[in-house]
Amino acid sequence: MKCFALAGSLLLLAVASPAAADDESGRIRVIGRASQEVAPDFASVEIGVESRGATPAAALDAASQAAKGIVATAKEMGVAEADIGTSAVTLQPRIKNVRLPDGTMGEREDGYTASNRVRVRLAEMGRLGELMRRTLDSGANRIQGISFGLRDPAAADAAVQVAAVKDAKAQAERIAEATGVKLGSVISIDSPPRTESPRPMPYALAMKAAAPRGRTAVPVEAGSIDTSAEVDAVFAIGR
Known part of the structure; x- marks a missing residue:
C-alpha cells in the first residue's frame, strides 16, 4: 500500500x-x-558454508558439497535459476599458535578453511524463514546479508x-x-x-552446525521501503 x-x-x-x-x-x-x-517485492539473502579440511582439496570439496545442497534446496522451493548465484568462494590456511622447543610462541599451519556463499533472491518473502531453516538442514552454517528491495x-x-x-x-x-x-x-x-538512505535492512546469523530438522522457520519481517x-x-x- x-x-x-x-x-x-x-x-x-x-x-x-x-x-x-x-x-x-x-x-x-x-x-x-x-x-x-x-x-518490498523481493527478499535477498546470502547463505553459505564454512568447512575445514586437512588439505586444500578436502576443505574446498566439503564446502562445495554443502553449497550444492543450498542451491538444490532453493530450486526445490521454486526459486528460478536467475535468482540464485554464487557470491564468493574462499580458501585459506588455518594458523594456530604453538609453543616452540625453545619456549617461545610461534605459528603453525593447522589445515585449511574453505567457504562458499550463495545469494538467493526470493519473491515469496513469506517463505524466507523456511528457506533459511531448510538450507541449514542441507549443510549451510552461515546466513548473512538479508535485505529487501524492489524489482522496479x-x-x-x-x-x-x-x-x-x-x-x-x-x-x-x-x-x-x-x-x-x-x-x-x-x-x-x-x-x-x-x-x-540504504534500502537493505541487513542482519547476519552464523551457526557452527546445521540445526536439526523439525525446527520452526526463522521469523523475518520485511517492513517497508522509504523513497x-x-x-x-x-x-x-x-x-
Missing part, C-alpha cells in the same frame, strides 16, 4: 514592477517535496517525483491566491540528485 506525504517550503515571491530589473522579479519559487512507503525501483522513484511536482504547483497556487496575483506558467523545474523526491520549481506571475 502506497502512502504519500507532502511537504514544501517557499523560497521566493517577487512581484514585478516597472523599476524591477532583477532576474528573479515576477516569479514564485518553491521547493516541492514528497515521500512514500512501498512494500524506477517506478517508485517516478511516482514520488510526480507527487513532488504536484506539491510544488499546489504551493505556488496558494501563494498566488494569498497575494492576489495570478499564477503563470512554469519557468523551470529542477530535480536535484538525491542521496538515498522521497524534491523539486525546485519556478513559476511566472501571470498578468
